[in-house]
Amino acid sequence: MSTMTWLITGASSGLGRGIARAALLHGDRVAVTARDPHKLEDLADQFGDRVLPLPMEVTDPAQRHAVVARTVQEFGGIDVLVNNAGKGHFGSVEDSTSEDISLLFQTNFFGPVGMIREVLPHMRKAGKGMIVNTSSMGVMFEGATGNAYYVASKAALEMLSDVLGNEVEPLGIHVMILEPGAFRTEFRAAAIQSPDTQSEAYEKTATASMKYLSENPYNQSGDPAKAGEALYVAVHMNQPPKVLILGKGMIEVATKTLDDRKAEISKWRRIAESTDY
Numbered sequence: 001m002s003t004m005t006w007l008i009t010g011a012s013s014g015l016g017r018g019i020a021r022a023a024l025l026h027g028d029r030v031a032v033t034a035r036d037p038h039k040l041e042d043l044a045d046q047f048g049d050r051v052l053p054l055p056m057e058v059t060d061p062a063q064r065h066a067v068v069a070r071t072v073q074e075f076g077g078i079d080v081l082v083n084n085a086g087k088g089h090f091g092s093v094e095d096s097t098s099e100d101i102s103l104l105f106q107t108n109f110f111g112p113v114g115m116i117r118e119v120l121p122h123m124r125k126a127g128k129g130m131i132v133n134t135s136s137m138g139v140m141f142e143g144a145t146g147n148a149y150y151v152a153s154k155a156a157l158e159m160l161s162d163v164l165g166n167e168v169e170p171l172g173i174h175v176m177i178l179e180p181g182a183f184r185t186e187f188r189a190a191a192i193q194s195p196d197t198q199s200e201a202y203e204k205t206a207t208a209s210m211k212y213l214s215e216n217p218y219n220q221s222g223d224p225a226k227a228g229e230a231l232y233v234a235v236h237m238n239q240p241p242k243v244l245i246l247g248k249g250m251i252e253v254a255t256k257t258l259d260d261r262k263a264e265i266s267k268w269r270r271i272a273e274s275t276d277y
Contacts, residue, residue, distance in 0.1 A: 003027060003028055003029065004023070004028045004029070004079040004080060004235075005028065005029045005030075005031070005071070005075040005076070005077055005078055005079045005080070006019075006020070006023045006028055006029070006030045006031065006078075006079065006080045006081075006082065007030075007031045007033075007067070007068070007071050007078050007080070007081050007082070007115075007119070008020050008023075008030060008031070008032050008033070008082040008084055009033045009056065009058055009082065009083055009084050009085035009111075009112075009115060010033065010034065010058070010084040010085030010086060011030075011032035011033060011034060011040065011043075011084065012032075012034035012035075012036065012039035012040060013039070014224055015084055015134065015180060015224050015227055015228070016032070016082070016084040016085070017043075017224060017228075018223075018224030018225045018226075018227050018228030018229075019082055019084065019227070019228040019231055019232075020032050020043060020051075020228070021043070021225065021228055022225070022228030022229045022231065022232040023080075023228075023232055024043070024046075024047045024050060024051065026232060027050075028050070029050045029051075029052075029075050030043075030047075030050065030051055030052070031051075031052040031053075031054060031067070031070070031071040031074070031075065031078075032051065032052070032053055032054070033053075033054045033055070033056035033058075033067055033085065034053075034055070034056070035055070035056070035057055036055075037053050037054065037055040040053035041053065052070070052071060052074050052075065054066075054067050054070060054071075056085075058085040058107060058111030058112070058114075058115070059103075059106045059107055059110070059111050061114055064111070064114045064115055064118055065118055067118075068115070068118040068119055068122070072122055077122060077126055078119050078122055078123065078129065079128070079129060079130065080129070080130045080131075080132065080235055081115060081116070081119045081129070081130070081131045081132065082132045082134070082178075082231075083111075083112035083115055083116070083131070083132065083133045083134060083157075084134045085107070085111060085112075086107060086108045086134065086154075087103070087104055087107040087108060087150075088147070088150055089104050089147060089149050089150040090146050090147055090150075090206075090209075090210040091146065091147075091149070091198070091206070091210070092145075092146060092148075092198055092199065092202040092205075092206035092207075093148045093149070093206075094199065094201075094202070095198050095199055095202070095206075096149055100149075101149050104149050104150060104153050105149075105153050105156075107153075108150070108153035108154060108157065109153045109156045109157050109160075112133055112157055113157075113160065116131055116164065119131070120168070120173070123168075123171075123172075123173050124168075124171055124173070126172075127171070127172045128172045128173065129172070129173040129174075130173070130174050130175075130176065130235055130240070131161075131164070131168075131173065131174070131175045131176070132175075132176045132177075132178055132231065132235070133157050133158070133160075133161045133175070133176070133177055133178065134178045134180070135154045135155075135157060135158050135177050135178060135179045135180075136150070136151060136154040136179070136180070137179060137180065137181045137182065137247075137249075137250050137253055138150065138151035138154065139151055139154050139155045139158055139179065140179065140250070140253050140254045140257045141253050141257070142257055142260065144209070145202075145205040145206045145208075145209045146202075146205070146206035146207065146208075146209035146210045147209070147210075158177050161175050161176075161177045162177075162242075165242060174240050175242070176234070176235075176240055176241060176242060176243070176244055177242065177243045177244070178231065178244050178246070179243060179244065179245045179246065179250060179254070180222065180227060180246040180247060180250065181221075181222055181245075181246060181247025181248070181249045181250030181251075181253070182221060182222055182247065182249055182250075198210070221247065221248070221249065222246065222247045222249075227246050227247075230244070230246055231244065231246075
């Protein structure tokens with residue numbers, strides 16, 4: 001198996017760290033980014049010049065361009081881009097602030113899109129490449145409350161990934177959506193809560209969900225290291241998946257959601273079909 005070059009954003013901890021370590025343990029070269037590059041130094045200490053730690057705020061266009069240019073300069077190209085940098089958010093639709101909503105979409109949607117636009121010219125020139133966009137179980141979990149804007153930002157990235165995949169597949173580039181379930185990371189603890197106090201009207205929905213998640217930030221069943229290994233295997237398949245679901249709980253959530261949607265379509269099929277000429 002030939003050596004590959006990865007560019008992984010948001011690699012200081014959690015899933016990003018798990019993915020980076022898996023690639024490095026298999027002998028690949030990895031450029032890793034974080035807002036605080038000091039959190040990446042241990043990877044460089046362990047894996048030497050196969051690691052390129054780079055500072056990046058994913059919302060900054062100049063930093064995105066610099067990271068891609070430096071990776072290509074140091075490693076000669078980019079085989080796999082993993083858009084993992086992201087930001088969580090708790091808050092009802094009504095109570096959340098415009099400032100927090102804007103930051104969320106800049107980080108979770110426009111930032112990854114900017115990275116994609118930076119790497120595509122290099123991948124097109126090479127005639128190959130893989131783009132992995134990290135989504136969320138919330139996109140498939142219809143019972144979620146209190147994180148609508150976070151889920152919306154990830155759903156937007158998923159829909160873009162679907163269309164992008166159709167556009168670049170003839171060019172030798174594959175796009176994969178990564179849908180992780182609940183993994184034991186710092187993600188919940190670092191999420192924005194907007195605002196600090198929620199309206200009483202949402203005490204039993206959004207507020208209750210936020211309270212549970214904030215009080216149980218590290219009780220998830222998913223292992224980031226195993227997630228990294230699973231993605232590594234999927235990337236190297238002859239026919240990689242378009243959507244890679246991770247975690248037993250996520251399989252259950254996705255299956256139930258799809259079954260419920262099929263039942264809803266069937267229930268209202270007669271009315272739906274009555275609208276044609």
